[in-house]
Amino acid sequence: MSIHAVSPRFVGRARELAILGDALAGARAGASSAVLVGGEAGVGKTRLIKEFTDRADDALVLVGGCLELGTEGLPFAPFTAVLRGLVRELGRDGVAALVPGGTTRGLARLLPEFGEPDGDGPEARARLFEQVLGLLERLAEERPVLLIVEDAHWADRSTRDLLSFLVRYQPTAAGLLIVVTYRTDELHRTHPLRPLLAELGRVERVRRVELRRLTRKEAVAQAAGILEREPSPADMDLIYARSEGNPLFVEALLSDGGGVALPESLRDLLLASVERLPAETQELLRVASAGGQRIEHDLLSAVAGLDENALSSALRPAVAGNVLTVDGEGYCFRHALIREALHDDLLPGEHTRLHTRFAEALERDLSILPAPRGAIELAHHWHSAHDSTWALVSAWQAAGVARRSTAYDEQLGMLSRVLELWDQVPDASERIGCDRIDVLRNTATVAHLAGEYERAIALASAALAEIDRDADPIRAAKLLRQRGLTRYDLGRPGFLDDLREAAALVASDKPTTLRAQVLETLSRMLHGREALSERLTTGRLAMEIAHELGDHRVEAHALIDLAWARFGFSEIEAQMEAFAQARRIAGGDEAFNVLMRCAISESDALEGAGRHERAAQVARDGIEEARQYGLARTSGAFLAINLAEPLVSLGRWDEALEVIERALDLAPPAPTQASLQGFVVDIALARGELDRAERLLGTSRSVLSRGTFRDQTVLPLLCREVRMRQARGELEAAVEVAVQAMEERDLLETPRYCWPVLVTIADLLGSVVPQQGRAATGTDTPLAKLGAALLTRLRALGRELEVDGDLQRAHHLTFTALTGPEPDDGAAGPFEVWDRAAEAWAALRQPYAEARCLVGAAQAALADGDRQEAAARLGRARELATRLGATPLLEQLDAFGRRARIGGAEEAADGLPLGLTARELEVLREVADGRSNREIAEALFISAKTVSVHVSNILAKLGVATRGEAAATAYRLRLFDAPG
Structure with missing residues (x-):
């Protein structure tokens, strides 16, 4: 009787096979997806995939496996195998014809048949990713494509990055199915595949499947297939007890006639075969x-x-x-x-x-x-x-090869090994033609490219500690520039000190490329009013040196630096011409980083000037340009910020959310993710989705707390913190954030980002500081006193802060309307100021800001006794808020309409909002001020029992469960604003 090494019967995997089959059916219908198949060693992942591919029929099956080489892995191994198979089947020219753009220099990093790889750097790596995805898309146009990546637990960082990119960015309307297998028993707590699996598992079109061990019944069926007979119950009891249902163990035990005499350890079982x-x-x-x-x-x-x-x-x-x-x-x-x-x-x-x-x-x-x-x-x-x-020499050589393949993590590992072995090889410098300081510098550079910022700083610092800066100023300057760049990206202090010292070290009458690079980098990173003169001087010098040397890229970068320093938002056309000149100087397609920086700068400047439509178009074009250059994950993702911002301004919120979702699918760096998610927070707050807003706000807060970032990143987060607390009715907490901001931040530094902060705080203080016409109750609370003092300081800041361009003018008008004119100011009345602010936002086509100002105009008109103007403003605001889906604003408008009996809103019998009586409104005001029932009773000269009844009625009428929720609702609906 023959014994099969592997059971001819496929058992126990009907559910998993059906899941894969459904996914493939979806691919045939044009819906891309991915399935992650996990299981312990020997549980049958390979057998499942074989059975599945045997039934794939018309699909093009591409298989590649990750290789284990100690702890290093092999960069892009499965994709190299897939590409090699395609070349065998289609020929080199056949594969090349399928690559978008007609160039295969990116694929040359995987197979030498495609020529010499193009330039190094993150752009080249991103381009390789785009070309692999483009090739798969083209293949899927003809028939469904099934890409299988086996043994992902051995995947190196580069393979994981490319795999993540393909899974996240595969077009939904393409016949591509990606199947990934991995060992679950290899995934220890710090295994690098664990976070990737968790992230991919949250992608909507990704399904995770984990193969379980076989039941005893299934193991019996497997054994019967191997033995071609039913095993005895006694033999099967022993086999099942030893194998614990692992199919590989069952096979190994059965291969020796039942496995009774085999050793118990897995190694012995495997070596027995x-x-x-x-x-x-x-x-x-x-x-x-x-x-x-x-x-x-x-x-x-x-x-x-x-x-x-x-x-x-x-x-x-x-x-x-x-x-x-x-x-x-x-x-x-x-x-x-x-x-x-x-x-x-x-x-x-x-x-x-x-x-x-x-x-x-x-x-x-x-x-x-x-x-x-x-x-x-x-x-x-x-x-x-x-x-x-030879371990040192070969590691150095392998690092060079990994660099050409843009496998930065592998390159970092090899360079780290060179450093580890350095003291064991007396003539290490002669062996590799490079001394230890240069190895440290190269490793620091690669660590920066690999995202290991902390390590990059440590390596650069170690090299600087060994170098004599007076004797070797050139290498010292290179190290200082590298450390300065990394410190800047990490948000760490000291980057300007590094760059200034580097500039001093390369100071010379003879122009050099390094001097131009250092000066341009320094100019780019100088920000703030006090640094303007230095930025201009440094930028001009860098541009002159670069021009003299014919270094067009550095010259173009310097021109961009100078454009930002010289022109304000009121001079947007001159600034745009400077950016256009930088594009012309940069030259052709090889200057990817300059062209992308131009797109980022142009869209950012246009948005700051209030040219939202143009900003969105420039950003959209830049994203497409980035995709063509293979930079979708880097510059493209960053440009998504510059596209989402004007879309939010224009009230095209759903479109902005789609842009953000697509960009987040690319898994951009954490600061980029935080900025993108910030706009989701803005929309969620405006639509009353407070839980979602708070969750995302926490994520952004966590990312930005790890470093020191510029105003453009930090101040929007500050505004969101204030608005979040205000929406929750947590006024004391909101005021604390405002106080901290005014004490710790220079709110005169960057007007573009400071004006929204001032407007946000002014809006908050409108809920804290008693207004004219309000009852005296609560005017002496600590919070009200603090708010009044804060308002005085805020007005002083508003008098000093520069107004540059139409967008800042609209913010300034809104701020003036919120804070009121100065006591000796003979300016227009509140209604006219609010109306001017609303008109300014309307001219900028910002519907949400316009609607909020129209509410203020309506209230001011009603206070002036002009009900017709109030109704007109209220109607327009409701139209805008409805279109945006701004639920809290709509609720506020309805409450105001009922309270003022305008705008067609139904009015409660007693003329007060939400059916509240006058006494209940008084009690609610006290509740919102944080007073207890006993304190309210003393203030209003009623019994504590009566207060308790009023509070119960208030909670019922507002539809809330707690006093805190009642206060939050009152402030959100502005129930305490005087209607006239």
């Missing part, structure tokens, strides 16, 4: 185990020292026994645990000798493996062979 093979096959498998999970035929032949016949003869039993499987031009262990068990079973001497032989074979002919895999595997083997000298 190897030990049944011929001795020469076992020896060859031990050799192969040092080569990794997948090994090329030619490399194995070179290391084993066998000719073709001997090698094939020795391998055949391993393939027949399902220990090895054929994979293209090489071999894979059927299960990684088999390779691990073999490798761990090597004696120390064997371990060193085998890795040395692999390293020597690769040294003789690195072309055995495709780049960059060869260099990285070479470094892995020399390190595993404990040869410090």
Whole structure:
């Protein structure tokens, strides 16, 4: 009776197979999705995928696996395998024809057949990502595409980043299905795949599936398929107890006639299947185990020292026994645990000798493996062979290869290894042609590119501690510039000190590129009124040096710096012409970073000038330009901020939310995410979605608390904090935020972002400081006194703050309407001021701000006795608020209409809002001031019991459950504002 190594019956996975089948059916219908398949080692992920792909019919199946090489991994390994398979099937030219834009230089980072890779840097990496996605999209136009990435628990950072990009950014209307498998038992608490799985699991079109162990009934069915008979209950009890339902363990136990005599450990079980093979096959498998999970035929032949016949003869039993499987031009262990068990079973001497032989074979002919895999595997083997000298040299070389592949994390790992081995190799500098300081500087630069900002600062600081700045000013300046850039990105102080010192070190009568770069970087990072003169001087000098040297990129960057420094928002056309000149100077398509910075600057300046439509269009064009350059995740995501902001201003809130969602799907850096989510908070607050707003506000707060950021990032967050507390009725907390802001921030520094802060605080104080016509009750509360003092300081700030451009003028008018004219000011009355503010916002096409000012105008008109004008303003405000879905504003308008008996609102019988009696409104005011029932009773000369009855009635009429909610509702609806 024959015994199958693997059960011919596929058992226990009907649900998982159905999920995959449904996803593929969706792809056939043009709906892209992804399925993440997890499970412990041996649970049957590979078998599930094989069964699924066998039933894929017309789909194009692309399979790539992640490789284990110690702890380094191999950058983009699964995608290299997929691309190699496509080239075998379609030919190089056939694949090239499918790449959008007609250029394949990005794909050259994966396969040398596509030529020489283009320039290094984050733009090149992003371009590679876009080209891979574009290739998959083109393939999916012809038939459904099934992309399978196996063993993602071994994925390197670069592979994880590309995989995340493809899953998040795959078009919903494309026939692409991505399936990812990974070992759950490998995912320890700090495993880097864990957060990625959690993030992808929240994407709507992603489904997570975890394979469980087999039940006893399913294990019996599996065993019957292997044995071609039903196992005895006693044998099955033992097998199931030992295997615990793991299909691989069941197979291993059954392969020796029931498994009773096998050792209990997994290693022994796995090695038992190897030990049944011929001795020469076992020896060859031990050799192969040092080569990794997948090994090329030619490399194995070179290391084993066998000719073709001997090698094939020795391998055949391993393939027949399902220990090895054929994979293209090489071999894979059927299960990684088999390779691990073999490798761990090597004696120390064997371990060193085998890795040395692999390293020597690769040294003789690195072309055995495709780049960059060869260099990285070479470094892995020399390190595993404990040869410090060649481990250092090969790690340095592998770092260079990883750099060309934009695999920054792998490059960082290799450079870190060079530093670790440095003291063990006496002639390290001569070996690699670079001293330790330069290695530290290169590692700091790569750490910055890889997002390891803290490490980059530490490395640059370590190099600066070793360098004599007087004797070696050029390298010191480079290190200071690098540390300054990283400190700036991290929001850490000291970046200006670094850049100023770097500028002093490169000061010379002879112009150099480094001097131009340092000066331009310094000019770019100088902000504030007191730094204006220095910024202009530094920027002009950088531009002159760059122009003299013919460095168009630095010259264009400097011109952008000067445009920001020279022109205000009232001079927007001159500023736009300067940006256009920077574009012309930068030149062609190779100046990606300059062109993207121009798009960012242009859209930002237009928005600051109140040219919202133009700002949105420039940002939208920039996003498309970024996509074409392969920069959708970097510059494109940042430009989404500059598109969302004008869309929010224009009241196109749903469109803004779509833009933000698409940008967040790209997984941009945390500060970019925080800025994008800030606009979602603005919309949520305006629509009364307070829980959502508070959740997102907490996320932004957490991100921005990790560094020191500029006003454009911090001040909008401050406004949101105040508005959030105000919407919750937490007036004391809101005032505390306002006080802290006025004490800790210079609210005269950046008028564009300071005016919204002043307006927000002024609006808050309207709910805190008693107004004329209000009853005297509550005017002596600590909060009211604090608010009055704050209002005085706020008015003083408003008198000093510059007004530059139409947008700031609208804010200034609103601020004046909120705070009231100065006592000796003979300006127009409240109605005219409010009306002018509303007209200013209408001219800017900002409907929400216009509607809020129209409320103030309506109240002022009613106070003047002009009910007709009040009704007109109220009607227009309601029209705008309805269109925006601004529920809290609509509630306020309705309450005001009922209270004033205008605008068609129904009025309660006693003429007060929401059916409240005059006494209940008095009690509610006291409740909102935070007084207890006893304190209210004393203030209003009634009993505490009567107060309790009034409070119960108030809660019922307002439809709330607590006193705090009642206060919040009263302030939101402005129930205490005098109607006339």
